Amino acid sequence: MSDVLGPPLKVSHRHRELVAGHWLKARRADRDHKIAWVTSGAPVEILKALDFFVVYPENHAAICGAARKTVEISTEAEDAGYSQDICSYARTDIGTMLSGKTPVGRIPPPDLLLACTNICQTVLYWYRVLAQHFDVPLILIDTPFVYGGEATRHALEYTKQQMEAAIPIAERVAEKPLKQQKLEEVTRLGKMATELWLEILKRNQHHPAPISVMDQFIHMAPIVEMRGDPDTVDFYAAMLNEVDERIEGGIGAVLDERARILWDNLPIWYRLRYLAEFLGSHGVALVASTYTNAWGELAPYLDSERVMDSLALAYTYPILNRGTGHKLNTMLHMIRDYELDGAILHSDRSCKPYSVGQMDQRDRILRDKGIPALLLEADHSDSRAFSEAQVANRLAAFVEMLERLPRKHRPCPPGC
Amino acid sequence: MNDQLAVELPRRTEVAQAFKQDGGMVAAVLPIHYPRALLRAFGILPMEVWGPPNVDPGVGTAHVQAYVCSVVRNALSFLHSDTAKVADLILVPHACDSLQGLGSLLLDFVQPEQPVIPLYLPRSNKAQGIQFLAKEFRSIYDRLEEITQRSPSDSELMTNIRREEAADVLLAQLHSERRCLDISDYDFYRMIRSREFLPAEGFIDLAEKLRSRMGGKRERAIGVMLSGIVPEPMETLESITEFGGMVVADDLACTGRRLYPPGESEDPFRRMAERILHGPPDWSLGRSIQSRIDHMREKIRSTDAQGVIFYSVKFCEPELFDLPSLRNELDRSGIPSMTMEIDLNDPLSDQALMRLETFFEMIA
Numbered sequence: 001m002s003d004v005l006g007p008p009l010k011v012s013h014r015h016r017e018l019v020a021g022h023w024l025k026a027r028r029a030d031r032d033h034k035i036a037w038v039t040s041g042a043p044v045e046i047l048k049a050l051d052f053f054v055v056y057p058e059n060h061a062a063i064c065g066a067a068r069k070t071v072e073i074s075t076e077a078e079d080a081g082y083s084q085d086i087c088s089y090a091r092t093d094i095g096t097m098l099s100g101k102t103p104v105g106r107i108p109p110p111d112l113l114l115a116c117t118n119i120c121q122t123v124l125y126w127y128r129v130l131a132q133h134f135d136v137p138l139i140l141i142d143t144p145f146v147y148g149g150e151a152t153r154h155a156l157e158y159t160k161q162q163m164e165a166a167i168p169i170a171e172r173v174a175e176k177p178l179k180q181q182k183l184e185e186v187t188r189l190g191k192m193a194t195e196l197w198l199e200i201l202k203r204n205q206h207h208p209a210p211i212s213v214m215d216q217f218i219h220m221a222p223i224v225e226m227r228g229d230p231d232t233v234d235f236y237a238a239m240l241n242e243v244d245e246r247i248e249g250g251i252g253a254v255l256d257e258r259a260r261i262l263w264d265n266l267p268i269w270y271r272l273r274y275l276a277e278f279l280g281s282h283g284v285a286l287v288a289s290t291y292t293n294a295w296g297e298l299a300p301y302l303d304s305e306r307v308m309d310s311l312a313l314a315y316t317y318p319i320l321n322r323g324t325g326h327k328l329n330t331m332l333h334m335i336r337d338y339e340l341d342g343a344i345l346h347s348d349r350s351c352k353p354y355s356v357g358q359m360d361q362r363d364r365i366l367r368d369k370g371i372p373a374l375l376l377e378a379d380h381s382d383s384r385a386f387s388e389a390q391v392a393n394r395l396a397a398f399v400e401m402l403e404r405l406p407r408k409h410r411p412c413p414p415g416c
Numbered sequence: 417m418n419d420q421l422a423v424e425l426p427r428r429t430e431v432a433q434a435f436k437q438d439g440g441m442v443a444a445v446l447p448i449h450y451p452r453a454l455l456r457a458f459g460i461l462p463m464e465v466w467g468p469p470n471v472d473p474g475v476g477t478a479h480v481q482a483y484v485c486s487v488v489r490n491a492l493s494f495l496h497s498d499t500a501k502v503a504d505l506i507l508v509p510h511a512c513d514s515l516q517g518l519g520s521l522l523l524d525f526v527q528p529e530q531p532v533i534p535l536y537l538p539r540s541n542k543a544q545g546i547q548f549l550a551k552e553f554r555s556i557y558d559r560l561e562e563i564t565q566r567s568p569s570d571s572e573l574m575t576n577i578r579r580e581e582a583a584d585v586l587l588a589q590l591h592s593e594r595r596c597l598d599i600s601d602y603d604f605y606r607m608i609r610s611r612e613f614l615p616a617e618g619f620i621d622l623a624e625k626l627r628s629r630m631g632g633k634r635e636r637a638i639g640v641m642l643s644g645i646v647p648e649p650m651e652t653l654e655s656i657t658e659f660g661g662m663v664v665a666d667d668l669a670c671t672g673r674r675l676y677p678p679g680e681s682e683d684p685f686r687r688m689a690e691r692i693l694h695g696p697p698d699w700s701l702g703r704s705i706q707s708r709i710d711h712m713r714e715k716i717r718s719t720d721a722q723g724v725i726f727y728s729v730k731f732c733e734p735e736l737f738d739l740p741s742l743r744n745e746l747d748r749s750g751i752p753s754m755t756m757e758i759d760l761n762d763p764l765s766d767q768a769l770m771r772l773e774t775f776f777e778m779i780a
Contacts, residue, residue: 086737090737122737125699140702144510144538145516145520152551155548158538353516356514356517
């Protein structure tokens with residue numbers, strides 16, 4: 001038990017069972033299911049309703065990152081000619097594809113690939129490589145980037161048309177027809193889980209924040225890879241209960257919360273604990289994150305009574321499919337709503353769509369909010385891009401700036 | 417062989433100024449695909465910005481991280497320079513995550529004096545993709561109507577489309593007749609890249625003059641395919657000539673991947689969409705790796721190229737993703753290949769030149 005961080009969430013053991021169970025089932029899922037590999041922002045509802053067993057290569061790569069297996073596995077891809085300048089998630093999964101190396105035992109090969117460009121164009125390049133290797137159909141849902149304001153009507157139409165066109169392809173691979181009722185049920189469950197997740201995140205508006213962003217990173221796997229499952233709804237309902245109990249009991253993620261900050265971009269999977277403890281030891285709580293928020297903020301768009309229209313909206317509007325100004329506004333709103341004192345923007349070498357714009361976003365946060373904002377260069381999964389000494393220096397300087405700020409917020413006493 | 421270009425090329429700035437003096441406007445256009453004819457119908461001359469090389473990257477460096485390619489970093493710097501003031505608007509087609517970021521930065525933070533118009537290219541050449549792109553062009557038409565206060569008719573659009581189609585047919589002929597053109601690679605690329613800034617009618621004149629000078633085949637030159645984004649620094653082409661080589665097949669984003677076929681539809685918006693989406697296979701339009709392999713093999717066969725030089729801009733992720741599959745398939749077909757990685761602001765290193773020379777020795 002840490003002497004600077006609050007007690008771990010009790011629901012964590014249930015999370016471990018859920019996620020481990022998913023990957024354990026995956027090992028032999030190809031015996032009685034068709035297998036689909038999908039991107040994290042893909043309209044998985046269609047495939048779930050067709051009983052595909054769904055594998056998320058990005059989540060697998062995140063597991064490799066957290067287990068510090070990325071360098072070993074991605075070296076397999078690099079030896080085959082894949083540059084270190086391409087996304088480390090992709091390199092890891094291509095490494096697994098080529099070598100079979102994985103910390104999850106076995107990943108069943110795909111019968112179908114589904115990629116949606118709403119998180120990046122990288123997934124398109126990556127899934128083209130998978131399609132070439134496995135020689136299976138690739139369904140692409142191409143979601144036009146929303147530069148500012150709202151998506152055009154023709155962009156939403158185009159996205160919906162592609163989803164409709166995907167159904168017969170998926171049915172052919174699944175060897176069964178899609179049942180509307182099942183699609184509506186999966187969408188309804190996905191919406192419920194997403195709403196619960198958003199509520200959990202919003203509870204961090206409380207002082208002290210009951211959970212940290214690191215807790216959110218660790219517990220977000222089901223909302224990404226088990227969206228649409230009843231177990232996922234049950235899990236997040238239990239997590240929300242526990243978060244409320246922590247608020248009731250005055251339990252914070254950091255024992256002595258003196259400053260509250262924002263995290264932008266993906267986590268640094270192989271240094272979660274280090275970052276949490278370093279910041280916690282200075283009374284700094286990581287309270288909100290644009291990344292974990294992205295898995296909750298689309299809940300209002302989902303509607304099981306008009307599934308295809310709602311999926312077109314929900315999958316067009318992820319933060320990564322919107323402009324740099326929109327992301328800045330999201331951060332500014334979070335800084336206001338969560339009463340934050342600073343921001344760390346992880347400049348992630350492996351994620352250009354998330355990272356391009358951060359230099360201006362940082363400057364605007366400093367200018368408009370007058371709070372410290374730090375650009376921290378690393379990689380979400382490849383530890384070779386992480387300079388321990390440089391990060392420690394920059395974090396120390398950042399914390400010093402936070403400590404000099406007047407204390408705006410006082411922790412609430414228990415029960416406030 | 418003549419070392420001098422058969423026809424004299426005007427400078428970009430001269431072309432832009434002359435066009436504006438005649439009452440036209442100029443658009444700075446970022447890579448890769450866009451409808452030239454749509455701009456021309458509004459009296460706007462597109463001038464493409466592929467970097468450009470040798471720009472002080474200071475401004476770009478202030479906005480994007482070091483792991484973003486030099487095409488984007490230089491473009492940001494260039495668009496901030498006095499030279500770019502000649503442009504009345506900036507068109508930013510969507511090609512990759514970095515160019516997407518560039519468009520977004522221009523709109524949200526950099527906010528240049530000129531209007532910035534983003535354009536999304538669909539990653540599908542099926543019916544939905546063509547329909548979407550035609551509608552995307554219609555919405556750009558509306559923006560241009562606001563900016564220019566002009567409303568070109570369908571007939572005017574079709575006239576411009578047909579002129580661009582004629583220019584592209586000639587461009588494709590220059591590529592296919594490469595071995596018969598009595599001109600160095602350096603000058604050949606200067607010539608075909610003038611399509612990036614000359615009006616179609618000016619390019620047609622130049623291309624016809626060049627074709628009239630077709631000479632004997634340079635049988636002894638070792639033909640190669642050049643694949644990548646942009647042949648910068650252009651001195652690389654001189655080195656290829658020096659090592660006894662000749663670029664006979666082109667898979668560059670700025671040239672060979674934009675040999676658009678004529679469209680079919682009589683609806684001008686749809687026709688412009690068809691042209692781009694039925695062009696050579698390109699990752700930026702979502703085409704499969706297999707389609708790229710098939711296309712490259714066919715080009716290599718028809719031009720008798722002896723090898724492929726993959727000429728990538730540092731940090732260009734989409735090019736890097738395709739590279740291992742392309743090279744493996746070429747290996748299987750017995751076609752040697754090499755890779756060179758460049759930054760627009762750096763000259764080729766001696767080591768890179770030595771590798772290039774060795775490659776030509778190997779395939780000779």
